[in-house]
Amino acid sequence: MTTLDVRVQAARQRLNSSLMTARGSAALRQTSVALIDALLIAMSALAAYAGRFGLGLHNNMFGPEGPVWAYYAIPGAWMATLALCGAYALHHLQTGMVEYQRVALGSGLFAGAVGIGCYLTMSDLSRSFFILLFAIGIPAMLVGRLIRRRALMHLRARGLFQTSVLVAGSPSHIDEVARVLRREKWLGYQVVGAVTSAEIEETPAGLPILGRVSDVVELIEDSSIDTVIFAEGSFPDSQHFKRMAWDLEDLDTQMIVVPALTDISSERLNPRPVAGLPLVYVERPQAVxxxxxxxxxxxxxxxxxxxxxxxxxxxxxxxxxxxxxxxxxxxxxxxxxxxxxxxxxxxxxxxxxxxxxxxxxxxxxxxxxxxxxxxxxxxxxxxxxxxxxxxxxxxxxxxxxxxxxxxxxxxxxxxxxxxxxxxxxxxxxxxxxxxxxxxxxxxxxxxxxxxxxxxxxxxxxxxxxxxxxxxxxxxxxxxxxxxxxxxx
Structure with missing residues:
Protein backbone atom coordinates (compact mmCIF):
# COMPACT_ATOMS: atom_id res chain seq x y z
CA MET A 1 0.00 0.00 0.00
CA THR A 2 1.42 3.39 -1.01
CA THR A 3 1.73 6.41 1.29
CA LEU A 4 -1.14 8.08 -0.60
CA ASP A 5 -3.38 5.02 -0.06
CA VAL A 6 -2.62 5.09 3.66
CA ARG A 7 -3.56 8.77 3.91
CA VAL A 8 -6.77 8.25 1.93
CA GLN A 9 -7.68 5.36 4.26
CA ALA A 10 -7.05 7.59 7.27
CA ALA A 11 -9.32 10.27 5.77
CA ARG A 12 -12.08 7.68 5.34
CA GLN A 13 -11.74 6.60 8.97
CA ARG A 14 -12.03 10.21 10.13
CA LEU A 15 -15.14 10.55 7.99
CA ASN A 16 -16.76 7.44 9.45
CA SER A 17 -16.04 8.56 13.00
CA SER A 18 -17.34 12.11 12.59
CA LEU A 19 -20.12 11.95 9.98
CA MET A 20 -23.59 12.67 11.36
CA THR A 21 -25.81 11.58 8.52
CA ALA A 22 -29.06 13.41 7.85
CA ARG A 23 -30.78 10.49 6.13
CA GLY A 24 -33.37 10.34 8.90
CA SER A 25 -34.01 14.07 8.62
CA ALA A 26 -35.27 13.61 5.05
CA ALA A 27 -38.10 11.35 6.22
CA LEU A 28 -38.68 13.74 9.12
CA ARG A 29 -39.07 16.67 6.72
CA GLN A 30 -41.58 14.80 4.55
CA THR A 31 -43.56 13.66 7.59
CA SER A 32 -43.61 17.13 9.13
CA VAL A 33 -44.83 18.69 5.86
CA ALA A 34 -47.63 16.11 5.59
CA LEU A 35 -48.67 16.68 9.20
CA ILE A 36 -48.73 20.46 8.76
CA ASP A 37 -50.83 20.13 5.60
CA ALA A 38 -53.22 17.71 7.33
CA LEU A 39 -53.64 20.12 10.23
CA LEU A 40 -54.25 23.11 7.94
CA ILE A 41 -56.73 21.20 5.76
CA ALA A 42 -58.61 19.98 8.84
CA MET A 43 -58.75 23.52 10.28
CA SER A 44 -59.87 24.89 6.91
CA ALA A 45 -62.61 22.25 6.68
CA LEU A 46 -63.81 23.09 10.19
CA ALA A 47 -63.75 26.80 9.40
CA ALA A 48 -65.65 26.25 6.15
CA TYR A 49 -68.21 24.03 7.88
CA ALA A 50 -68.68 26.57 10.67
CA GLY A 51 -68.98 29.35 8.13
CA ARG A 52 -71.59 27.45 6.16
CA PHE A 53 -73.69 25.95 8.94
CA GLY A 54 -72.60 27.54 12.20
CA LEU A 55 -72.46 31.23 11.33
CA GLY A 56 -75.67 31.59 9.39
CA LEU A 57 -74.13 31.89 5.94
CA HIS A 58 -76.40 29.28 4.37
CA ASN A 59 -79.52 30.25 2.52
CA ASN A 60 -81.77 28.89 -0.18
CA MET A 61 -79.38 29.63 -3.03
CA PHE A 62 -76.89 27.05 -1.68
CA GLY A 63 -79.32 24.18 -1.38
CA PRO A 64 -79.61 21.61 1.47
CA GLU A 65 -76.79 20.53 3.73
CA GLY A 66 -75.82 17.52 1.66
CA PRO A 67 -74.30 14.17 2.74
CA VAL A 68 -72.48 14.38 6.09
CA TRP A 69 -69.85 11.79 5.11
CA ALA A 70 -68.49 14.12 2.41
CA TYR A 71 -67.35 16.65 4.99
CA TYR A 72 -65.14 13.98 6.60
CA ALA A 73 -63.92 12.36 3.38
CA ILE A 74 -62.86 15.51 1.55
CA PRO A 75 -59.80 16.40 3.74
CA GLY A 76 -58.34 12.90 3.41
CA ALA A 77 -58.95 12.79 -0.33
CA TRP A 78 -57.33 16.23 -0.67
CA MET A 79 -54.18 14.95 1.08
CA ALA A 80 -54.08 11.91 -1.20
CA THR A 81 -54.33 14.11 -4.30
CA LEU A 82 -51.45 16.28 -3.08
CA ALA A 83 -49.32 13.18 -2.58
CA LEU A 84 -50.12 11.91 -6.09
CA CYS A 85 -49.10 15.30 -7.53
CA GLY A 86 -45.68 15.10 -5.85
CA ALA A 87 -46.31 17.71 -3.15
CA TYR A 88 -44.36 15.56 -0.66
CA ALA A 89 -41.53 14.40 -2.94
CA LEU A 90 -38.24 15.25 -1.22
CA HIS A 91 -36.63 16.85 -4.28
CA HIS A 92 -39.60 19.22 -4.53
CA LEU A 93 -39.15 20.35 -0.92
CA GLN A 94 -35.65 21.76 -1.39
CA THR A 95 -35.60 25.08 -3.25
CA GLY A 96 -37.41 26.93 -6.00
CA MET A 97 -41.09 27.39 -6.77
CA VAL A 98 -41.90 23.75 -7.60
CA GLU A 99 -43.11 23.01 -4.07
CA TYR A 100 -45.73 25.76 -4.22
CA GLN A 101 -46.68 24.83 -7.77
CA ARG A 102 -47.34 21.22 -6.73
CA VAL A 103 -49.58 22.34 -3.87
CA ALA A 104 -51.53 24.67 -6.17
CA LEU A 105 -51.76 22.00 -8.91
CA GLY A 106 -52.92 19.24 -6.57
CA SER A 107 -55.45 21.51 -4.87
CA GLY A 108 -56.80 22.76 -8.20
CA LEU A 109 -57.17 19.25 -9.58
CA PHE A 110 -58.91 18.09 -6.42
CA ALA A 111 -61.29 21.06 -6.42
CA GLY A 112 -62.16 20.34 -10.05
CA ALA A 113 -62.64 16.64 -9.33
CA VAL A 114 -64.99 17.39 -6.40
CA GLY A 115 -67.00 19.83 -8.50
CA ILE A 116 -67.34 17.44 -11.44
CA GLY A 117 -68.07 14.50 -9.14
CA CYS A 118 -70.85 16.38 -7.35
CA TYR A 119 -72.35 17.40 -10.69
CA LEU A 120 -72.27 13.87 -12.17
CA THR A 121 -73.66 12.22 -9.02
CA MET A 122 -76.10 15.06 -8.36
CA SER A 123 -74.70 15.36 -4.84
CA ASP A 124 -76.07 18.14 -2.63
CA LEU A 125 -72.67 19.21 -1.26
CA SER A 126 -73.01 22.78 -0.04
CA ARG A 127 -71.57 25.23 -2.53
CA SER A 128 -70.69 27.73 0.20
CA PHE A 129 -68.74 25.00 2.06
CA PHE A 130 -66.98 24.12 -1.19
CA ILE A 131 -65.98 27.75 -1.87
CA LEU A 132 -64.92 28.48 1.71
CA LEU A 133 -62.90 25.28 1.98
CA PHE A 134 -60.61 26.05 -0.94
CA ALA A 135 -60.59 29.82 -0.41
CA ILE A 136 -59.21 29.21 3.09
CA GLY A 137 -57.28 25.97 2.61
CA ILE A 138 -55.11 26.74 -0.44
CA PRO A 139 -53.69 30.07 0.83
CA ALA A 140 -53.22 28.53 4.30
CA MET A 141 -51.15 25.66 2.91
CA LEU A 142 -49.04 27.95 0.73
CA VAL A 143 -48.30 30.21 3.70
CA GLY A 144 -47.58 27.16 5.84
CA ARG A 145 -45.10 25.87 3.27
CA LEU A 146 -43.42 29.28 3.13
CA ILE A 147 -43.08 29.51 6.92
CA ARG A 148 -41.76 25.94 7.11
CA ARG A 149 -39.16 26.63 4.44
CA ARG A 150 -38.04 29.88 6.07
CA ALA A 151 -37.67 28.14 9.43
CA LEU A 152 -35.73 25.26 7.87
CA MET A 153 -33.40 27.66 6.05
CA HIS A 154 -32.72 29.44 9.34
CA LEU A 155 -31.95 26.15 11.11
CA ARG A 156 -29.71 24.98 8.27
CA ALA A 157 -27.75 28.24 8.36
CA ARG A 158 -27.04 27.38 12.01
CA GLY A 159 -25.73 23.94 11.09
CA LEU A 160 -28.84 21.83 11.76
CA PHE A 161 -30.63 19.38 9.45
CA GLN A 162 -27.56 18.99 7.25
CA THR A 163 -27.35 16.64 4.26
CA SER A 164 -23.96 14.93 3.88
CA VAL A 165 -22.47 15.45 0.41
CA LEU A 166 -19.65 13.79 -1.50
CA VAL A 167 -18.32 15.79 -4.46
CA ALA A 168 -16.74 14.11 -7.50
CA GLY A 169 -14.83 15.76 -10.34
CA SER A 170 -11.57 17.50 -11.09
CA PRO A 171 -9.96 19.24 -8.07
CA SER A 172 -10.72 22.77 -9.32
CA HIS A 173 -14.38 22.00 -10.03
CA ILE A 174 -14.73 20.19 -6.69
CA ASP A 175 -13.53 23.31 -4.88
CA GLU A 176 -15.89 25.50 -6.90
CA VAL A 177 -18.90 23.41 -5.92
CA ALA A 178 -17.78 23.17 -2.29
CA ARG A 179 -17.24 26.93 -2.11
CA VAL A 180 -20.81 27.63 -3.28
CA LEU A 181 -22.33 25.12 -0.84
CA ARG A 182 -20.35 26.53 2.08
CA ARG A 183 -21.34 30.07 1.13
CA GLU A 184 -25.04 29.18 0.81
CA LYS A 185 -25.35 27.43 4.18
CA TRP A 186 -29.14 27.70 4.11
CA LEU A 187 -29.19 24.92 1.50
CA GLY A 188 -28.13 22.48 4.21
CA TYR A 189 -25.44 20.62 2.25
CA GLN A 190 -22.45 19.52 4.34
CA VAL A 191 -19.49 18.62 2.11
CA VAL A 192 -17.69 15.74 3.84
CA GLY A 193 -15.11 14.87 1.20
CA ALA A 194 -14.29 14.41 -2.47
CA VAL A 195 -13.32 11.77 -5.01
CA THR A 196 -11.22 12.47 -8.05
CA SER A 197 -8.94 10.78 -10.55
CA ALA A 198 -5.96 12.94 -9.53
CA GLU A 199 -3.23 11.47 -7.31
CA ILE A 200 -3.59 13.99 -4.48
CA GLU A 201 -4.42 13.92 -0.76
CA GLU A 202 -6.66 16.97 -0.79
CA THR A 203 -7.97 19.62 -3.15
CA PRO A 204 -6.26 23.04 -3.44
CA ALA A 205 -8.86 24.41 -0.98
CA GLY A 206 -8.10 21.64 1.55
CA LEU A 207 -11.02 19.26 1.02
CA PRO A 208 -9.91 15.69 1.83
CA ILE A 209 -9.79 13.18 -1.02
CA LEU A 210 -11.51 9.94 0.01
CA GLY A 211 -10.69 7.93 -3.11
CA ARG A 212 -11.40 7.71 -6.82
CA VAL A 213 -14.72 8.14 -8.59
CA SER A 214 -14.95 4.36 -8.91
CA ASP A 215 -15.01 4.17 -5.08
CA VAL A 216 -18.27 6.12 -4.75
CA VAL A 217 -20.47 3.06 -4.14
CA GLU A 218 -18.11 1.70 -1.50
CA LEU A 219 -17.96 5.07 0.27
CA ILE A 220 -21.75 5.37 0.33
CA GLU A 221 -22.15 1.86 1.74
CA ASP A 222 -19.52 2.47 4.42
CA SER A 223 -20.44 6.04 5.41
CA SER A 224 -24.15 6.40 4.57
CA ILE A 225 -23.55 9.53 2.50
CA ASP A 226 -26.86 11.15 1.50
CA THR A 227 -25.94 12.91 -1.75
CA VAL A 228 -23.27 12.65 -4.43
CA ILE A 229 -22.58 15.68 -6.63
CA PHE A 230 -20.83 14.95 -9.92
CA ALA A 231 -19.00 18.03 -11.19
CA GLU A 232 -17.09 18.42 -14.42
CA GLY A 233 -14.23 15.94 -14.75
CA SER A 234 -16.04 13.11 -12.96
CA PHE A 235 -16.19 10.78 -15.98
CA PRO A 236 -14.26 10.37 -19.20
CA ASP A 237 -17.49 9.83 -21.18
CA SER A 238 -21.26 9.47 -20.83
CA GLN A 239 -21.13 5.68 -20.66
CA HIS A 240 -19.23 5.81 -17.39
CA PHE A 241 -21.87 8.09 -15.90
CA LYS A 242 -24.64 5.74 -17.04
CA ARG A 243 -22.92 2.80 -15.36
CA MET A 244 -22.51 4.82 -12.16
CA ALA A 245 -26.26 5.51 -12.19
CA TRP A 246 -26.84 1.75 -12.47
CA ASP A 247 -24.53 1.10 -9.52
CA LEU A 248 -26.38 3.65 -7.37
CA GLU A 249 -29.83 2.41 -8.40
CA ASP A 250 -30.35 0.29 -5.29
CA LEU A 251 -28.87 2.83 -2.86
CA ASP A 252 -30.90 5.50 -1.10
CA THR A 253 -28.61 8.28 -2.30
CA GLN A 254 -29.43 11.34 -4.37
CA MET A 255 -27.40 11.94 -7.54
CA ILE A 256 -26.80 15.54 -8.60
CA VAL A 257 -24.98 16.61 -11.76
CA VAL A 258 -23.44 20.09 -11.93
CA PRO A 259 -23.14 21.42 -15.49
CA ALA A 260 -20.43 23.93 -16.31
CA LEU A 261 -22.86 26.81 -15.72
CA THR A 262 -22.76 29.25 -12.81
CA ASP A 263 -24.69 32.36 -11.80
CA ILE A 264 -27.43 31.81 -14.41
CA SER A 265 -31.03 32.08 -13.24
CA SER A 266 -33.46 29.26 -13.91
CA GLU A 267 -35.53 31.60 -16.12
CA ARG A 268 -32.67 31.63 -18.66
CA LEU A 269 -32.27 27.85 -18.71
CA ASN A 270 -34.45 25.61 -20.85
CA PRO A 271 -33.61 21.87 -20.72
CA ARG A 272 -34.55 20.05 -23.92
CA PRO A 273 -33.64 16.37 -24.31
CA VAL A 274 -32.78 15.83 -27.98
CA ALA A 275 -31.92 12.37 -29.37
CA GLY A 276 -30.91 11.23 -25.88
CA LEU A 277 -28.72 14.29 -25.24
CA PRO A 278 -29.75 16.45 -22.22
CA LEU A 279 -29.30 19.79 -23.99
CA VAL A 280 -29.70 23.00 -21.97
CA TYR A 281 -30.60 26.08 -23.98
CA VAL A 282 -29.35 29.29 -22.34
CA GLU A 283 -31.08 32.59 -23.07
CA ARG A 284 -28.95 35.68 -23.65
CA PRO A 285 -27.91 37.90 -20.68
CA GLN A 286 -30.45 40.57 -19.82
CA ALA A 287 -28.32 43.74 -19.53
CA VAL A 288 -29.94 45.28 -22.62
Missing part, protein backbone atom coordinates in the same frame (compact mmCIF):
# COMPACT_ATOMS: atom_id res chain seq x y z
CA UNK A 289 -33.46 44.41 -21.44
CA UNK A 290 -32.67 46.02 -18.06
CA UNK A 291 -32.16 49.37 -19.80
CA UNK A 292 -35.34 49.46 -21.87
CA UNK A 293 -38.53 51.47 -21.43
CA UNK A 294 -40.30 48.96 -19.17
CA UNK A 295 -37.80 49.26 -16.35
CA UNK A 296 -37.49 53.02 -16.91
CA UNK A 297 -41.27 53.48 -16.66
CA UNK A 298 -41.27 51.41 -13.47
CA UNK A 299 -38.53 53.68 -12.05
CA UNK A 300 -40.35 56.91 -12.95
CA UNK A 301 -43.66 55.83 -11.42
CA UNK A 302 -42.03 54.27 -8.35
CA UNK A 303 -39.68 57.17 -7.58
CA UNK A 304 -42.47 59.75 -8.03
CA UNK A 305 -44.69 57.96 -5.52
CA UNK A 306 -41.83 57.44 -3.06
CA UNK A 307 -40.78 61.09 -3.27
CA UNK A 308 -44.28 62.18 -2.30
CA UNK A 309 -44.59 59.64 0.52
CA UNK A 310 -41.18 60.46 1.99
CA UNK A 311 -41.59 64.25 1.88
CA UNK A 312 -42.85 64.64 5.51
CA UNK A 313 -40.04 62.45 6.86
CA UNK A 314 -37.45 64.34 4.84
CA UNK A 315 -38.70 67.66 6.19
CA UNK A 316 -38.17 66.50 9.79
CA UNK A 317 -34.76 64.95 9.04
CA UNK A 318 -33.59 68.07 7.19
CA UNK A 319 -34.47 70.22 10.19
CA UNK A 320 -32.59 67.90 12.58
CA UNK A 321 -29.48 67.83 10.37
CA UNK A 322 -29.50 71.61 10.09
CA UNK A 323 -29.92 72.15 13.82
CA UNK A 324 -27.06 69.77 14.77
CA UNK A 325 -24.15 71.66 13.17
CA UNK A 326 -25.68 74.32 10.89
CA UNK A 327 -24.13 72.63 7.85
CA UNK A 328 -25.79 71.80 4.52
CA UNK A 329 -28.58 69.22 4.54
CA UNK A 330 -27.65 67.49 1.29
CA UNK A 331 -24.34 65.89 0.38
CA UNK A 332 -23.42 65.62 -3.30
CA UNK A 333 -20.88 63.06 -4.44
CA UNK A 334 -19.69 62.13 -7.90
CA UNK A 335 -20.63 58.57 -8.78
CA UNK A 336 -20.31 56.47 -11.93
CA UNK A 337 -23.49 55.44 -13.69
CA UNK A 338 -24.44 53.42 -16.74
CA UNK A 339 -21.73 53.11 -19.40
CA UNK A 340 -19.29 55.02 -17.17
CA UNK A 341 -21.21 58.32 -17.18
CA UNK A 342 -20.65 60.34 -14.01
CA UNK A 343 -23.47 62.03 -12.07
CA UNK A 344 -24.04 63.83 -8.78
CA UNK A 345 -25.47 61.31 -6.30
CA UNK A 346 -27.59 62.95 -3.58
CA UNK A 347 -27.68 61.97 0.07
CA UNK A 348 -28.77 63.49 3.33
CA UNK A 349 -25.51 64.57 4.97
CA UNK A 350 -24.72 62.09 7.74
CA UNK A 351 -21.09 63.10 8.36
CA UNK A 352 -19.27 66.21 9.48
CA UNK A 353 -18.84 68.92 6.87
CA UNK A 354 -15.12 68.19 6.31
CA UNK A 355 -15.56 64.39 6.11
CA UNK A 356 -13.71 64.06 2.78
CA UNK A 357 -10.68 65.93 4.14
CA UNK A 358 -10.47 63.54 7.11
CA UNK A 359 -10.66 60.40 4.95
CA UNK A 360 -6.91 60.13 4.27
CA UNK A 361 -6.15 59.96 8.00
CA UNK A 362 -8.56 57.03 8.42
CA UNK A 363 -7.39 54.85 5.52
CA UNK A 364 -5.27 52.70 7.84
CA UNK A 365 -8.45 51.75 9.77
CA UNK A 366 -10.40 50.69 6.69
CA UNK A 367 -12.63 47.68 7.43
CA UNK A 368 -14.10 47.48 3.93
CA UNK A 369 -13.27 44.83 1.35
CA UNK A 370 -11.77 45.30 -2.09
CA UNK A 371 -11.96 48.89 -3.31
CA UNK A 372 -14.54 49.97 -0.68
CA UNK A 373 -13.83 52.11 2.39
CA UNK A 374 -15.97 51.18 5.39
CA UNK A 375 -15.70 51.67 9.15
CA UNK A 376 -18.23 50.27 11.59
CA UNK A 377 -17.54 53.19 13.98
CA UNK A 378 -16.54 56.01 11.65
CA UNK A 379 -15.73 59.08 13.83
CA UNK A 380 -16.92 61.40 11.05
CA UNK A 381 -20.57 60.34 11.43
CA UNK A 382 -22.77 62.83 13.27
CA UNK A 383 -25.29 61.90 15.96
CA UNK A 384 -28.31 62.25 13.70
CA UNK A 385 -26.20 60.72 10.90
CA UNK A 386 -25.86 57.43 12.78
CA UNK A 387 -29.63 57.14 13.04
CA UNK A 388 -30.47 57.98 9.43
CA UNK A 389 -27.71 55.68 8.11
CA UNK A 390 -28.98 52.80 10.22
CA UNK A 391 -32.36 52.94 8.48
CA UNK A 392 -31.03 54.21 5.11
CA UNK A 393 -32.92 57.49 5.41
CA UNK A 394 -29.79 59.25 4.10
CA UNK A 395 -30.43 57.65 0.70
CA UNK A 396 -33.99 58.97 0.26
CA UNK A 397 -32.85 61.95 -1.92
CA UNK A 398 -31.66 59.40 -4.46
CA UNK A 399 -35.30 59.01 -5.47
CA UNK A 400 -34.63 62.25 -7.35
CA UNK A 401 -31.61 60.64 -9.06
CA UNK A 402 -33.93 57.78 -10.10
CA UNK A 403 -36.53 60.19 -11.45
CA UNK A 404 -33.83 62.03 -13.44
CA UNK A 405 -32.54 58.80 -14.96
CA UNK A 406 -29.12 58.77 -13.26
CA UNK A 407 -30.08 55.71 -11.22
CA UNK A 408 -32.68 52.97 -10.98
CA UNK A 409 -34.72 51.79 -8.00
CA UNK A 410 -32.92 48.44 -8.24
CA UNK A 411 -29.44 47.80 -9.61
CA UNK A 412 -25.74 47.47 -8.74
CA UNK A 413 -24.28 49.71 -6.06
CA UNK A 414 -23.29 53.16 -7.46
CA UNK A 415 -19.49 53.32 -7.45
CA UNK A 416 -16.98 56.12 -6.95
CA UNK A 417 -14.69 57.05 -9.88
CA UNK A 418 -11.62 55.92 -7.92
CA UNK A 419 -13.26 52.54 -7.33
CA UNK A 420 -14.10 52.11 -11.01
CA UNK A 421 -10.46 52.87 -11.88
CA UNK A 422 -9.52 49.66 -10.00
CA UNK A 423 -12.12 47.42 -11.69
CA UNK A 424 -10.97 44.36 -13.61
CA UNK A 425 -12.55 43.33 -16.92
CA UNK A 426 -15.31 41.30 -15.23
CA UNK A 427 -16.25 43.91 -12.63
CA UNK A 428 -16.79 46.53 -15.37
CA UNK A 429 -19.90 44.50 -16.27
CA UNK A 430 -21.63 46.24 -13.33
CA UNK A 431 -21.69 49.43 -15.39
CA UNK A 432 -23.84 47.95 -18.16
CA UNK A 433 -27.02 49.00 -16.31
CA UNK A 434 -28.00 52.00 -14.20
CA UNK A 435 -26.84 51.77 -10.57
CA UNK A 436 -29.57 51.12 -8.06
CA UNK A 437 -30.82 52.63 -4.84
CA UNK A 438 -31.08 49.05 -3.64
CA UNK A 439 -29.99 45.70 -5.07
CA UNK A 440 -29.02 42.13 -4.35
CA UNK A 441 -25.97 43.43 -2.48
CA UNK A 442 -28.20 45.25 0.02
CA UNK A 443 -30.73 42.51 0.70
CA UNK A 444 -27.92 39.94 1.01
CA UNK A 445 -25.87 41.59 3.73
CA UNK A 446 -25.01 45.19 2.81
CA UNK A 447 -21.60 46.20 4.27
CA UNK A 448 -21.10 42.74 5.81
CA UNK A 449 -20.46 41.23 2.37
CA UNK A 450 -16.91 40.70 1.10
CA UNK A 451 -16.02 42.62 -2.05
CA UNK A 452 -15.92 39.61 -4.37
CA UNK A 453 -19.39 38.54 -3.19
CA UNK A 454 -20.75 42.05 -3.80
CA UNK A 455 -19.38 41.95 -7.35
CA UNK A 456 -20.78 38.47 -7.95
CA UNK A 457 -24.26 39.52 -6.86
CA UNK A 458 -24.17 42.68 -8.98
CA UNK A 459 -23.07 40.79 -12.09
CA UNK A 460 -25.71 38.12 -11.44
CA UNK A 461 -28.32 40.88 -11.33
CA UNK A 462 -27.10 42.40 -14.61
CA UNK A 463 -27.10 39.06 -16.43
CA UNK A 464 -30.40 37.78 -15.04
CA UNK A 465 -32.56 40.89 -14.72
CA UNK A 466 -36.34 40.56 -14.66
CA UNK A 467 -39.15 42.79 -13.43
CA UNK A 468 -40.21 40.09 -10.95
CA UNK A 469 -36.69 40.05 -9.52
CA UNK A 470 -36.88 43.84 -9.07
CA UNK A 471 -40.17 43.53 -7.19
CA UNK A 472 -38.75 40.77 -4.98
CA UNK A 473 -35.65 42.84 -4.15
CA UNK A 474 -37.79 45.88 -3.27
CA UNK A 475 -39.88 43.78 -0.88
CA UNK A 476 -36.76 42.28 0.70
CA UNK A 477 -35.19 45.73 1.02
CA UNK A 478 -37.80 46.85 3.54
CA UNK A 479 -36.88 43.92 5.78
CA UNK A 480 -33.13 44.54 5.36
CA UNK A 481 -33.51 48.24 6.18
CA UNK A 482 -35.69 47.64 9.24
CA UNK A 483 -33.27 44.97 10.43
CA UNK A 484 -30.38 47.42 9.84
CA UNK A 485 -27.90 44.53 9.59
CA UNK A 486 -24.70 45.59 7.87
CA UNK A 487 -25.70 49.27 7.73
CA UNK A 488 -22.91 51.63 8.78
Missing amino acids: AASRWGKRAFDIIGSSILLLLSAPVMAVVALMVKLEDRGPVLFRQTRVGRRGEEFQCLKVRSMVVDAEARLAALQAQNEGAGVLFKMAKDPRITKIGGFIRRFSIDEVPQFWNVLRGDMSLVGPRPALPKEVALYDSDTVRRLDVRPGLTGLWQVSGRSNLPWDETVRLDIYYVDNWSIMQDLTILMRTARAVLGSSGAY
